[in-house]
Amino acid sequence: MTRNVLVTHPEPGIALVELARGKVNALDKSTYEEIAATFDAVSDDHSVKVAVLTGRGHVFCAGNDLDEFRTMDSAAAEVQMRTVRRAMFTLVDCSVPVIAAVNGAALGSGFGLTASCDLVIASERATFGLPELNVGVLGGGRFTSRMLPQQAMRRMFFTAEPAEARTLERWGAPIEVVPHTTLLDAALSRARIIAEKSRHALVLAKQSLNGCEPLDLKRGYEYEQTFTVRLSDHPDSKTAVEARMAELAERNSR
Structure with a gap:
């Protein structure tokens, strides 16, 4: 075929x-x-x-x-x-x-x-x-x-x-x-x-952006925040924070 x-x-x-x-x-x-x-x-x-x-x-x-x-x-x-x-x-x-x-x-x-x-x-x-x-x-x-x-x-x-x-x-x-x-x-x-980013975070981000696109500012941001809550318990969230903090620490030490 x-x-x-x-x-x-x-x-x-x-x-x-x-x-x-x-x-x-x-x-x-x-x-x-x-x-x-x-x-x-x-x-x-x-x-x-x-x-x-x-x-x-x-x-x-x-x-x-x-x-x-x-x-x-x-x-x-x-x-x-x-x-x-x-x-x-x-x-x-x-x-x-x-x-x-x-x-x-x-x-x-x-x-x-x-x-x-x-x-x-x-x-x-x-x-x-x-x-x-x-x-x-x-x-x-x-x-x-x-x-x-x-x-x-x-x-x-x-x-x-x-x-x-x-x-x-x-x-x-x-x-x-x-x-x-x-x-x-x-x-x-x-x-x-x-x-380079976490697939779990990307999937939630896509769902979040699709969901808040037709909403007004207040309802859209409230909806988006629910995904922040969902992501915060996932290990990839903490990995991303630690990686960013290490990057900033290295930059400040130069």
Whole structure:
């Protein structure tokens, strides 16, 4: 069976997930299902502390496979949308942080996958777009709002015009734009910093941030503090404190 989502482990604690379907990594129903199964497996793998998502070839992900839209009626669309949602939210709900390494065009659902990640690093050649209105569908605006202010997102949605990574950065997207040749190195460098930390703490941190994101300041901070309480009894918490104190003592002794 051909696999459209490939997983390797370039370094301890790091899972590299690559979209690999055709020339533009277009997503069909089976690929969405593969994405969901892949990130469920990453979540369950206690040797993994961080994942990096990228695309093989020159395109990160061109969005949905348009062939499926040709014959899609409302009943089929409802089934497909459930499949898409499940794939997107396995990234959001992945137990460990996910870094998007955007190597080329990220369009439609490709942009949605990017916005579902915790950190985004983009090649200077990367472009982002919401072409949904041009192909007779909707969706993508809510996920894009995680990265862009409302009017920037609406500009992209209503015009369906792509924007370069530097443009998104100028509009306020929290992305790091790097030379194309150093993209994977930059993503792995960030992943390496995260992988140095306790997996137990990372899992709780991801749950905490996901849970407090939709809450107001007061309720969000109260919710976040419950995870501090949960972490405080774990040995990794004390190990981290001791390591930091030793580092500060060494620095002060110089």
